[in-house]
Amino acid sequence: MAYSDKVVDHFNNPRNMGSFKKDEEGVGTGMVGAPECGDVMKLQIKVQNDTIVDAKFKTFGCGSAIASSSLATEWLKGKTIEEAQKIKNTDIVQELNLPPVKIHCSVLAEDAIKAALADYQKKSDGVLTDAK
Amino acid sequence: MDHHTHSTAAPRELQMARSMCWHCQSEVAGEYFCDRCVKVQPVSKEVDYFTCMSLPRRLTIDQRQLETKFYELSRAFHPDFYQNKSTAEQTISLGNSALLNTAYRTLRDPIERAEYLIGLEAGSVKEIRNSPPADLFEEILELQDTLNEYRATDCTSETKSTVLAKLQAERELLEQRQRDMEAALQQLFIQWDRLQDRAEATDQARAERSRILKQMRENLSNRTYVKNIVSDLASTIG
Numbered sequence: 001m002a003y004s005d006k007v008v009d010h011f012n013n014p015r016n017m018g019s020f021k022k023d024e025e026g027v028g029t030g031m032v033g034a035p036e037c038g039d040v041m042k043l044q045i046k047v048q049n050d051t052i053v054d055a056k057f058k059t060f061g062c063g064s065a066i067a068s069s070s071l072a073t074e075w076l077k078g079k080t081i082e083e084a085q086k087i088k089n090t091d092i093v094q095e096l097n098l099p100p101v102k103i104h105c106s107v108l109a110e111d112a113i114k115a116a117l118a119d120y121q122k123k124s125d126g127v128l129t130d131a132k
Numbered sequence: 133m134d135h136h137t138h139s140t141a142a143p144r145e146l147q148m149a150r151s152m153c154w155h156c157q158s159e160v161a162g163e164y165f166c167d168r169c170v171k172v173q174p175v176s177k178e179v180d181y182f183t184c185m186s187l188p189r190r191l192t193i194d195q196r197q198l199e200t201k202f203y204e205l206s207r208a209f210h211p212d213f214y215q216n217k218s219t220a221e222q223t224i225s226l227g228n229s230a231l232l233n234t235a236y237r238t239l240r241d242p243i244e245r246a247e248y249l250i251g252l253e254a255g256s257v258k259e260i261r262n263s264p265p266a267d268l269f270e271e272i273l274e275l276q277d278t279l280n281e282y283r284a285t286d287c288t289s290e291t292k293s294t295v296l297a298k299l300q301a302e303r304e305l306l307e308q309r310q311r312d313m314e315a316a317l318q319q320l321f322i323q324w325d326r327l328q329d330r331a332e333a334t335d336q337a338r339a340e341r342s343r344i345l346k347q348m349r350e351n352l353s354n355r356t357y358v359k360n361i362v363s364d365l366a367s368t369i370g
Contacts, residue, residue, distance in 0.1 A: 031269050035353025038360035040269045058273045060361065 003063050004097035010067035015074050018056045020044045028120025030112040034104055039065045043112035045076055045084070047120055052076045052084060057112075064102040068092050068109035076113065081120070087113055151176070154220070164208060164228070172209065174224045180252055181235035189253075190328050191246055191321035193239065202236045243352070246321065250349055253341070265354055272361050275302055279368055296369060303365045306358055313355045320348050 003011070019042065020027045026047045033040045039061030046054040055073035059066045071092055076084055092098070092106035152159060153166035153173065160166050164173050175184060182189050185201045207213075209228040214221050238244050282295045324344050327337060 031266050033265075033269060033353070033357060035349075035356055038356040040272050040357060042269065042273055058276070060272050060276045060364075 003067075006071075006096050007063055007067040007098070010070040010096070011063040014057075014066060014070045016054075016056050016070065016077075017058065019058055020046055020054075020056055026120070026124075028116040028118075028123065030115030030117070030119060032108055032111045032115055034061075034065075034108050036104065037061070039105070039108060041065060041069050041108050041112045043069055043072060043109070043116050045116045045120060047081065047124075050080050052079050052081070061108075062102075062105065064096070064098055064105040065108060067096055068098075068105045069112060071095060072109045072113055081117060084113060084117055154224075164205070172214075172221055172224050172228070175228050175231050181238055181248060182252075184231065184235045185239060187239070188328065189249060190325045191242070191249060192325055193245070195240070198236070198239055202232065205232050242321075243355075246317070246348055247352060250345055250352070253345055265357075268354060268357055272357060275299075275361060275365075278302075279364065283368065299365060299369050303362065303369070306362050306365070310355065310358050310362060313351055313358065317348065317351050317355070320344055320351065324348070 020029075022029050022044075024046070028045045028047065030043045031041070032043075040059070041061065042058045044056045045052045055076040057069040057073050059069045072087065075087060075091075079087075087110065089103070089106035089110040092109055093103055096106070098106055151173070153169060153171060155171040156166060156169040158166065158168045160173055162173075164175065165171065166173060184205075185198055187193055187198065187201075206229070209225050209232060211222065211225050211229060214225040217225075238248050278295060278299060282292065282299060285292045285295065324341075327340055327344065330337070
């Protein structure tokens, strides 16, 4: 099975690879794994005034998993929290032209986005409660 | 599923025993052949691999018994023996053989057997998906960075040998961890089988079943992560 050009491009030139400090202000971390194939994905967002100003990822897995998370970080940048919630795995499948056997990679990326957003919200809620 | 009462144990056997022969429409009481017209019967898709191989849903199985059953059914279903039969029978023979091969391959391997059994039983266990082991993930991602560093550095440089030593140490630790996980899994298999053998339908037994299934699921997925990084290590540092 051949990877699509877009997957190859993201795999060879991954965007936004790396990480933020977990406890840094405004950072949300999503860490997910696919127990079926053993892929691991960490996706982080940096939020200022409800907008995602930066995103980073680290992925241990196949080319499609790396491309899915690379693409996700690209899409996240500049989006508001609300807009980011709307990213669906099917959007990733379409953009990267993923074959059926690799759809779970896009699911993993969506899960990672959701987990990062949830982590950010949990953290910011915590700040609010502490301030009271 | 209970095994000690007739009312609950019966339906599973019914699927095979009380079906109607596709050819002569008489009731089929035999295992895979009609008693009246002796035509081969399709193995129902509903039949699980354990039932197909006449094995209880246990995790330690008698390999000899599995093999014997496999050979017996292989002979009964093999397409070679159906070359002069009707198209319908040929189709059944092919379908049955395919199912039989998959059943045998799945049950032969202890890990695949456990994965399959959890899949079968998962219907009765809520929330079987575990929360991700964050520590393990961090470790894997960190190790991957070191691996990339190793791949990127010049073969002759001193850094390379330092990184290599670090990776080798990590590999040994991870391989030990994989062995520990497999030992723990073995213990869970034994616990599951004991519970199956007792066949109790109490709330306590049900809770115990859920616990074991969940722990097995967790152990198996953690093992997959560890196995993946170990094989990545092995292919990089040799």
